[in-house]
Amino acid sequence: MQIIEVVILLLTFLVLLSLRVPIAYSIGLAAMTTLLVSIPSIPAFTTLAQRIATGLDSFTLLAIPFFILAGQLMNQGGIASRLIEFAKALVGPLPGGLAFVNIVACILFGAISGSAAAAASAIGGFMGPKMEEEGYDKAFGVAVNITSASTGLIIPPSNVLIVYSLASGGISIGALFLAGYIPGILVGLALMIAAAFMAHKKKYPVGARVNLSDGVKKFFSAIPSLLLLFIVIGGIVAGIFTATEASAIAVLYTLLLSMIVYKEVKVKDLPKILLETVGTTSIVMLLIGTSIGMSWVMSYESIPQNVSNLLLTISDSKIAILLIINVILLLVGIFMDITPAVLIFTPVFLPVVQKIGIDPIHFGIIMVLNLCIGLCTPPVGSLLFVGCGVAKIKIQKVIRPLLPLFLAMILILMLITYFPPLTMWLPKVFEF
Template identity: 40%
Template sequence: MSAVALAILATFLTTMFGGMPIAFCLGLASIIGLLVADLPLVVLAQRIIAGTQSFSLLAIPGFILAGDLMMHGGLSRRLVRFCQCLVQHVTGGLGMVTVLSATFFAAISGSAPATTAAIGGIMIPEMEQRGWRRDFSAALATASGPIGQMIPPSIPLIIWGVVAEESISQLFLAGIIPGLLVALGLMLVCYIAARRSGQIRASSRTTLSELLKALDAGKWSLLAPLVILGGIYGSVFTPTEASAIAVLYALIIGVFVHREMKIADLGRIVVASMRTSAIICFIIAIASAFGWLIAIEQLPTAIAAAILSISDNPIVILLILNLFLLFIGAIMDNIAAMIILGTTLTAIGAQIGLDPVHLGALVVINLAIGMATPPFGYSLFVAAAISKLSIERISLALWPMLLVSFVVLMLVTYLPAVTLFLPSLMR
């Protein structure tokens, strides 16, 4: 390994484990690498700008703003109410409401932290009031959040599509079945937990009139995914254009239909969304420069060769790849990880004959699990802030839900049809 590569890795690992924000870790490591390589620092600025010059990346601030508008416009609350009417009478039904609501909201926001915040803020106090342990409720909101990264419109799938130069529409389709499997698994966890506790009783079955009333109140919330995804797969607009349509839709429904959002509120909501978008775009820009630097030092090639040298059996290689990605997802921001490791992962996938869409889904699902995995899972931080519980306490209640995600990950890994069935229909 060259002196430049050693300097880059040493700086990055030292600063990251020292608690520095990931974007600054990447930026400082890039600067040190350029100095050691005796390259002008202006290269860093050039690569930062080049890393953001993609039309598809415009979808990210669009979907973030759409998710915030829908949350403040009352759409998430109506989704929860409709889901309550569907499953509240089942044993463990209130926990299932959290999962089902998160699944619906995932088809609107595309973000794990946003899904955890929108649904957890409503359901964690509600579940505790009905007899569920607060740590279990917070863990369930944490584990449900990453469904937002699997089901379209997923922000990480958009980023992987840009990095790997793959069809974002096909990647969106590849995430649907895994996301639904995780949701079903989490609902099963709720059922088992309810049966074991003996305290959480099923509510009375919703009457037809109550169901129709909830459906009428939530019809605009339920229509949102159909508008967004139907437009994409009906070739009416691209995923990037869909983000703008989602913003317009959320604005009209929140202000003029539900009337829970005032024009005066828009400035505050837009500023909050801009902060989130700026953080993500800053990480993308810095990670692009860092990724370019390690690419010219041939680190991705060395990592790929090291993994492939362990075994020539694709089953073993896929298992090692999963373990590697789960570790990366638990300690590193998933957006930065995809950009930095994109070249390495695509090289490994090509070597073992992995379908590029299958590989993309595999990468995103691994890193989505990392969003709920200690110590650096963003959804975990969001749930801790909402529930006012420590990360350690939530983590102890989280393990059955993480086990569900791991089982789905193994299905996705070794049964390609789980991710490729829907894209094959599109093809």
């Protein structure tokens, strides 16, 4: 690896980002500029185009558009409102109850849809006005919504875990899905504790108690939505179908649920839903393609091997190396979206952690949780923009109430990092 290639790669990428060039183009142009330093232009253009096309030629990646479509159907099919009512019955009467409802609803919706942005939009659009009506500060409600929506990327089905499986060379998606449950739930609980302290300090109101019959009714209303989790994950764990096949089944199930059971999606709505799915899928796939291209360029320039050697010369302690990687990934998450970050940095850091005896499944959850925190941070945090956009509030006003919630997420990150059984227990139980 020549220092000049690393400097060109980083400098080109950062300059393009600072000029507000879309991140997919920034990644692709940075990779191409770096490659042009090493080989002539025609082979450089041909090779990078070939790597992008080859990287997207994957059966595993078919799961992503299907899960995106399932998320779109859920977003418009009345599933969010039923999950919110169910969450109200569960945690509404607690101190700061509506904040708890927001968190639980985001966890459930994010887990079912596999989309953090969909959870932030659907739950935030419904819960934001409700929390304001009850006397909650608007910025507090938005901060809770943004951070809790990120749990949908840890709790399966998760598109990001599918991307990590691809970047890591084919780690079992089923094992990654199982490994995400306990960390995702712990993040949700930590956010609830932080929100409870903030609600107590601000003296926010306690939600009204729900009588037993009403609670049972709301539970049964939400059962069809909750069943999707058992169908998708249960089918993968039992070996009935693959993650890609599970994504297609998720689309079929949510279509039937939205159109026949809840009757909130009509045939005339389908073209719009499909177009939105195609638009989102196109953005995601372009990001994946250019990120795979950059990952290959980095490998060609021997960057991962040199980073591995550098980290191992700094220390051979698991604690120190994992701390360094966590800090780097937290910084990366501030400036880069989660999908390209996973594709680019998995080949860089995975060889390092494997040399010190860290399981790739455990590291996958560490990486995704790190980058989920980045989704909530300025200047590139996509969830921050979605949450603030839905609530129509300036980002600056949300930063202060976000800080205690960030602290809660980082504490869970440290716990997950240094206590592997929290991620590895379920995969071992189901022999993945």
